Amino acid sequence: MFTDQQRELFTRAQGILIHRCMARFGFDYTLPRDTAGYQPKSLTELRYGITSAADASDYGYRPRNSQRKAETPAASPMSAQMLKVLNGSRGRADSHPSPSGTIGTLEGIKIPAGGCVGEMRDKLRASGPSDGVMDAEIVSQINAASWQESFKDSRVRLTFKKWSDCMAERGYRYPDPMASNNDPKWREGAAATSTEKNVAVQDARCKARFNVVGTWYTIDAKIQKVLIAKNLDALTAVKKSIRLRLASAAAVSA
Numbered sequence: 084m085f086t087d088q089q090r091e092l093f094t095r096a097q098g099i100l101i102h103r104c105m106a107r108f109g110f111d112y113t114l115p116r117d118t119a120g121y122q123p124k125s126l127t128e129l130r131y132g133i134t135s136a137a138d139a140s141d142y143g144y145r146p147r148n149s150q151r152k153a154e155t156p157a158a159s160p161m162s163a164q165m166l167k168v169l170n171g172s173r174g175r176a177d178s179h180p181s182p183s184g185t186i187g188t189l190e191g192i193k194i195p196a197g198g199c200v201g202e203m204r205d206k207l208r209a210s211g212p213s214d215g216v217m218d219a220e221i222v223s224q225i226n227a228a229s230w231q232e233s234f235k236d237s238r239v240r241l242t243f244k245k246w247s248d249c250m251a252e253r254g255y256r257y258p259d260p261m262a263s264n265n266d267p268k269w270r271e272g273a274a275a276t277s278t279e280k281n282v283a284v285q286d287a288r289c290k291a292r293f294n295v296v297g298t299w300y301t302i303d304a305k306i307q308k309v310l311i312a313k314n315l316d317a318l319t320a321v322k323k324s325i326r327l328r329l330a331s332a333a334a335v336s337a
Contacts, residue, residue, distance in 0.1 A: 084126060084226070089329055090216045096332035097203055101169070104199035108168045108189050112199075130230065130303075131296045132264040132286065139283035143275025144264055164189060171198030207331050219321040221314055229306040234259075236302045242295045249289035255282050260290065 085093070098114040105112035123129065129146065133139050138147060161169070168189060187194055195202040218226070233239050243259040250257055257263040263286050269279050290296055311318060 084218050084222055085216050085325065086126075089325070092329060092336060093207070093216045093332045096207060096335040099335050100203040100206055101199045104195075104202050105165075105168060108192055108194075110165050110168060112165070112169065127300070131299050132260040132290070133283050134287055134290060134296055136284050136287040136291075139287050140280055143279035143283045144266075144269050145275055167198065168194055169198050169200060171196055171201050207328060207335070219324075221317045222321060225307060225310045225314065229303050229310060232306050233299060233303045239299050239302050242293050242298045245293040246289045246295050249292060250285060253285045253289075255285060260286060260295065 094116075098116075101114050102112060123146070133144055141147075171194060195205075197204065246260060247256075247258055250263070255263065257266075263282055266282075269275070275283075
């Protein structure tokens with residue numbers, strides 16, 4: 084999987100390449116950036132539900148700053164020429180790239196197939212089974228499969244039972260942590276209610292009392308290691324692809 088730092092490097096390189104390409108055609112264009120408030124501390128934060136009683140008392144089951152609106156300024160309208168240079172015609176019925184890999188010209192300058200976005204992808208894709216900063220399909224499959232399979236493990240089920248009994252002692256009845264985490268009642272309002280916060284706090288405390296996350300994580304990781312061993316060739320190719328892609332991104336950013 085890409086780390087947050089790797090994603091940031093790659094995203095920065097994408098913006099630089101698109102800006103440079105658009106500038107060749109006389110357009111001052113900057114790739115919009117996502118400025119949403121929530122950023123996880125790690126790849127496993129909230130993978131097992133709420134774990135911080137302090138956060139739960141403030142936000143319930145909602146991530147910190149998840150309600151903060153993005154601050155990206157509204158984009159100016161783009162002309163048809165600008166859109167064609169940015170996105171090209173790749174994938175559309177009217178797409179007829181020339182043998183040189185272009186889709187025509189603007190002011191005598193050849194527009195690359197796929198526009199500046201296509202040119203950026205070509206320069207950063209390197210070679211391999213994944214594209215951009217999206218995790219490869221095999222990686223996402225293993226990531227999801229181990230989590231789902233962990234629910235079947237007897238040790239995880241036992242800790243869930245202890246957690247469920249602990250919650251019941253406090254007046255809340257849920258069979259497992261994800262049932263409380265995904266309770267439809269928590270989606271009815273824009274902000275966490277006092278009830279949601281109370282349930283989330285007790286959830287985190289019951290998890291800590293019986294080391295639910297420690298057990299769950301151990302089993303999750305154990306299953307992942309088995310799946311990694313079974314798919315080692317494919318994952319090695321993904322790792323090589325990421326390394327090549329990041330080397331290209333680093334050169335652009337430099």
